[in-house]
Amino acid sequence: MLSIKNLHASVEEGQEILKGLNLEVKxxxxxxxxxxxxxxxxTLASVLAxxxxxxxxxxxxxxxxxxxxxLKAEDRAKEGMFLAFQYPxxxxxxxxxxxxxTAINEIREYRKEDKISAKDFLAKVxxxxxxxxxxxxxxxxxxxxxxSGGEKKRNEIFQMAMLEPKLAILDETDSGLDIDALRIxxxxxxxxxxEKNAIILITHYQRLLDYIKPDFVHVLSEGQIIKTGTKxxxxxxEDKGYDWINExxxx
Amino acid sequence: MELVVDNKVLEFxxxxxxxxxxxxVRKQAMAALNGMDFPTTRIxxxxxxxxxxxxKRKYKQVQATANVENYKIADLNAHQLVFVNGYYDESLSTIxxxxxxxxxxxxxxxxxxxxxxVDGTEENVFSLINKAYQxxxxxxxxxxxxxxxxxxxxxxxxxxxxxxxxARHFVxxxxxxxxxxxxxxxxxxxxxSFSNIxxxxxxxxxxxxxxxxxxxxxxxxxxISNELFVQDESSNFLINTITTGSLLxxxxxxxxxEGENCHTEMNGAYLGTEKQHLDNHTLIDQLYSNCTSxxxxxxxxxxxxxxxxxGKVIVRQDAQKIEAYQSNRNILLSxxxxxxxxxxxxxxxxxxxxxxxxxxxxxxxxxxxxxRSRGISEESAKxxxxxGFIGGVLDKVENEALRANIDDLFLKDFGWKF
Ligand SMILES: Nc1ncnc2c1ncn2[C@@H]1O[C@H](COP(=O)(O)OP(=O)(O)O)[C@@H](O)[C@H]1O
Ligand SMILES: [Mg+2]
Numbered sequence: 001m002l003s004i005k006n007l008h009a010s011v012e013e014g015q016e017i018l019k020g021l022n023l024e025v026k027x028x029x030x031x032x033x034x035x036x037x038x039x040x041x042x043t044l045a046s047v048l049a050x051x052x053x054x055x056x057x058x059x060x061x062x063x064x065x066x067x068x069x070x071l072k073a074e075d076r077a078k079e080g081m082f083l084a085f086q087y088p089x090x091x092x093x094x095x096x097x098x099x100x101x102t103a104i105n106e107i108r109e110y111r112k113e114d115k116i117s118a119k120d121f122l123a124k125v126x127x128x129x130x131x132x133x134x135x136x137x138x139x140x141x142x143x144x145x146x147x148s149g150g151e152k153k154r155n156e157i158f159q160m161a162m163l164e165p166k167l168a169i170l171d172e173t174d175s176g177l178d179i180d181a182l183r184i185x186x187x188x189x190x191x192x193x194x195e196k197n198a199i200i201l202i203t204h205y206q207r208l209l210d211y212i213k214p215d216f217v218h219v220l221s222e223g224q225i226i227k228t229g230t231k232x233x234x235x236x237x238e239d240k241g242y243d244w245i246n247e248x249x250x251x
Numbered sequence: 252m253e254l255v256v257d258n259k260v261l262e263f264x265x266x267x268x269x270x271x272x273x274x275x276v277r278k279q280a281m282a283a284l285n286g287m288d289f290p291t292t293r294i295x296x297x298x299x300x301x302x303x304x305x306x307k308r309k310y311k312q313v314q315a316t317a318n319v320e321n322y323k324i325a326d327l328n329a330h331q332l333v334f335v336n337g338y339y340d341e342s343l344s345t346i347x348x349x350x351x352x353x354x355x356x357x358x359x360x361x362x363x364x365x366x367x368x369v370d371g372t373e374e375n376v377f378s379l380i381n382k383a384y385q386x387x388x389x390x391x392x393x394x395x396x397x398x399x400x401x402x403x404x405x406x407x408x409x410x411x412x413x414x415x416x417x418a419r420h421f422v423x424x425x426x427x428x429x430x431x432x433x434x435x436x437x438x439x440x441x442x443x444s445f446s447n448i449x450x451x452x453x454x455x456x457x458x459x460x461x462x463x464x465x466x467x468x469x470x471x472x473x474x475i476s477n478e479l480f481v482q483d484e485s486s487n488f489l490i491n492t493i494t495t496g497s498l499l500x501x502x503x504x505x506x507x508x509e510g511e512n513c514h515t516e517m518n519g520a521y522l523g524t525e526k527q528h529l530d531n532h533t534l535i536d537q538l539y540s541n542c543t544s545x546x547x548x549x550x551x552x553x554x555x556x557x558x559x560x561x562g563k564v565i566v567r568q569d570a571q572k573i574e575a576y577q578s579n580r581n582i583l584l585s586x587x588x589x590x591x592x593x594x595x596x597x598x599x600x601x602x603x604x605x606x607x608x609x610x611x612x613x614x615x616x617x618x619x620x621x622x623r624s625r626g627i628s629e630e631s632a633k634x635x636x637x638x639g640f641i642g643g644v645l646d647k648v649e650n651e652a653l654r655a656n657i658d659d660l661f662l663k664d665f666g667w668k669f
Contacts, residue, residue: 051624052616072623072629073624074625074629078626083624089615091639092643093636093638093642094618094636094639098635099622099625102627102631103627106631107626143621
């Protein structure tokens, strides 16, 4: 589904952040990307989602047969890409469900489907908000305005449930969540998981991986994936930190 | 040697019809015009608004008709008073059954009462031209302790090139009365025409008056409004001013609060495109204690448009425990658009709570990206953000029929959905 080859990306000021990153993700898989702060995890998410301000200097990203890097951010979403933001943005005056209705209809138009009916849309809102136990009132309030940290993260997964992406990248969705919220959000994500879609979990805590079981765990350090393993690797990282991998790769 | 007096104002009005029976108001206005000139940008009040090229034109006062169907507001269910080029058109107007409302020609307004009310307030050359040469308008009386059964819709249309429309209205909201007035301004084939409007009123003790004003004239016109409202004690006055029209618009709105326990609220939304120049000058003059006022104006400026906001609040020495809130927020959608914003507080009392703020910014790029990342095109994302920004002001329009009409207009003109 997603094939990243030798990806190099710099910020506009010229500093290279991603330095030859490779990653293969297939439908039905869950990948965890772990790594110390500043290693480039969010940059990877931004480059994949199509945020302005990054320049890809080398490499390629194929997303189900299309050249992802060629597409505008909105078209990537229309192709089935979703990013749950590490820091969700507050948008005063724009109602959560109104903007989702616009999004769903633009996505449907892109796929040459009919607009969603009011009835179907409301049913969807109900299911999606139940999934992450998001208060009904929050669903219709202005996007993230006055939401607590945990509510913002839940809102991201609520949106994921509404948009039903092929590939969801969850950037530190677990950080700042208390244990109850973590369980709710994780269970929500697990219910959304299927053989047809894939999930990339960006995190630096292994505790999320107790709830959402990854098929692969990758370690990202200084813009490269330096080690790939299974769930056990995450436990090892929790125990020993990241330094031993750097030493191992240095040898 | 003979001195040639070159008076631009007298030349401007030279061809206007002089009514045979001049009222005192007319006579005084005519006399006052003798010594006047048009404002230049050297005058503080007109620093950012240049009228020179507009007042060089030769405007004519002509009656016309118009297709009023285009401008009716569905389901408003209002007394509808139609003014075409500043002339009252009885055939296009509808006055409904309403024991709370009396509507008469402006010329019937009691002169002694009027001069007493406006005594000491300032006039400018445009309000004087209007008062000297007005061609029509209404005096609206909302009767004591009564609530108007219907809103009153003052529907203005300018039809024709280089026309001047001098409509003058007065509303007298008597003690304990309640009413809503909707004033709309439209135009057809109105190249280089000029709407020169005076709208004044008196909100007596315990009365409550709401005015919703919407101006959507063609972007080749000049629109100047001079509005003055006097509030007596324990009265409520709310005015919402929505401006998308005219090449140059100057809304001058003054409220004099002449009693305790009053509430004054003024909100404005202005949306400029192309080369429009939209100027809102407001004044709230607090003379008595224990009053509150709230003012919120928001602008969205695109193209090469220019916005001007000057909001003045005066709290006089004897006016204690005043709470005055004022904000002016602006979004620039283009690099070439600009806004001059000047909130002014003049406080002479010592126990007051006032706050004011003004911002000029662009749409939040992080918010645009967030919306795009959900599959919304950049264009729609911007529309959602602008609608969200301006929606807060539009929500102050409580009349649902009018609000639906405004939403329609914004969807048609700007593609903005609410
Ligand atoms: N827009 C940017 N401009 C400059 N530096 C940036 C920008 N975005 C990220 N960086 C830098 O890139 C590095 C990686 O950041 P980030 O991807 O946020 O790391 P992570 O998510 O792994 O903590 C950091 O050193 C950060 O300062
Ligand atoms: Mg990060």
